[in-house]
Amino acid sequence: MKALLKLHGLTLAGLLLAANAGLLLYLGAGEIKSWAEINWMDVAGEGGTCLILCGWLIMLLSGRPAGWVTRLLSLGLCCIAFSMWMDSLDEFIRLPQETVWDNWLETAPMPLGMLLLTLGMYHLQQEQRAISAQMRKREHLQRDHRLFDKLTPLSGAQYLRQHLQQALQQARAEHQPLSLVAIDLDDFSLVNQRYGQAEGDQVLQVVAQLLLFNLRQQDMLCRLAGDRFVAVLPNTGEQQALSIAAELRQSIASLAHRSQRHGERLQLRATVAAVMALDDDEEQLLKRLNLTLARAKPRLAHSA
């Protein structure tokens, strides 16, 4: 209730003031009817509608975020509720026959309220459409979750291939160089053996974040598999890619990661490789990158 008053106090106060002013006007100009003169059927119909509209207003204001659509809908409801309130007042108070202003107060807010409600409904529909479009997009993304790595906030190998294909096309169309950098942790299996799989997961997440921090806005980082990461560097020649790769290796070597259980410092190292795209397609380029990495890691030379 506190939050409701804080956000919509003005609207509610406006309605209360208008209803009070209407009551005072009626009391000032007319006289109270006797019990027998009151038509209770009309009181139930008009007063009940007014109460229900006030209930709708409270539900609307407490259920929706403040904003343009909420304002239109609430003002519409206020106008209609006020009209019903004025309509029910004449069940209790008799005005002189020649009075005309009561008719205005009863009927004029009704079409205005309807108009505001209609405008609000229109914008609500637009808002709902935009939300539905967002939901569909998100659903599509979730359905395509195979493209995303389960452990780190990075994309996986499948997405890398798709992205690389497009990036190569764009680089050729724009006559710009494109390079790839691979980063492979050294002896990562030892981290799993010594500290456990959960600590290994933690290390992979920290390294993914570290690499992201050290790359540029336009670069795209993926986890190719296990402890191997690949960055796609648009508009980047081989020399620049080599120096970026060296920086990434250095950042991993300087990382002061401590194990979660005993707080021991883990000394991480990585082997890096960089290749620039020539005439090859994405598969050939990735193969060349893996071969270059394998050469930098003599023990992997047979498995690449």
Ligand SMILES: Nc1nc2c(ncn2[C@@H]2O[C@H](COP(=O)(O)OP(=O)(O)OP(=O)(O)O)[C@@H](O)[C@H]2O)c(=O)[nH]1
């Ligand atoms: N914790 C964890 N370990 C993983 C994950 N994916 C792969 N691994 C482990 O990563 C290790 C990769 O092994 P290797 O390719 O031999 O790499 P390495 O031990 O770093 O050896 P070198 O690359 O030759 O230095 C294996 O022990 C895998 O079990 C993962 O998501 N989480």
